[in-house]
Amino acid sequence: MRSTVHRRQRRLAPSIPECHPAIPYPVDDQPTGCRTNPDLFLHDERDTSRRSKEAAAQAVAECAGCPIAAACLKWALVNSHMTQLGIWGGTTAADRERMRDDLRQRFGRDWMNTLARQGSRAPEHTAASGFVNHEASFTSTQ
Numbered sequence: 001m002r003s004t005v006h007r008r009q010r011r012l013a014p015s016i017p018e019c020h021p022a023i024p025y026p027v028d029d030q031p032t033g034c035r036t037n038p039d040l041f042l043h044d045e046r047d048t049s050r051r052s053k054e055a056a057a058q059a060v061a062e063c064a065g066c067p068i069a070a071a072c073l074k075w076a077l078v079n080s081h082m083t084q085l086g087i088w089g090g091t092t093a094a095d096r097e098r099m100r101d102d103l104r105q106r107f108g109r110d111w112m113n114t115l116a117r118q119g120s121r122a123p124e125h126t127a128a129s130g131f132v133n134h135e136a137s138f139t140s141t142q
């Protein structure tokens with residue numbers, strides 16, 4: 001059931017209301033990995049099987065080469081209700097939750113606006129793991 005919902009989110013996301021108007025759902029003319037092979041991105045961290053972990057690692061690798069990865073991650077961070085599962089912008093749900101916690105600690109309740117103001121200076125992937133190096137990307141406004 002969750003997989004079906006998530007798959008639908010990926011197909012319908014551009015028409016879903018967004019949480020922050022300055023962080024729209026990213027689109028690109030080129031077919032992204034998650035659109036050509038959505039099942040690969042349906043990672044659920046409760047599934048600890050080797051197959052699931054391998055699929056997640058493959059999805060993260062696809063994200064690392066995606067031209068809209070930074071915008072995708074920002075959108076996923078501010079739309080937590082729609083990204084509770086899956087790989088988005090090279091991150092797992094747990095990665096994103098840690099990032100949100102960090103952003104809240106650093107910027108308080110205004111963290112989404114701070115993220116929106118970052119413009120193109122969005123999170124970057126590290127080559128090896130795909131984990132997001134947000135420490136280097138977000139500048140403090142305080």
Ligand code: SF4
Nearest residue numbers: 034063066069072089
């Ligand atoms: S970064 Fe990953 S999840 Fe986001 S659009 Fe690109 S391939 Fe899809």
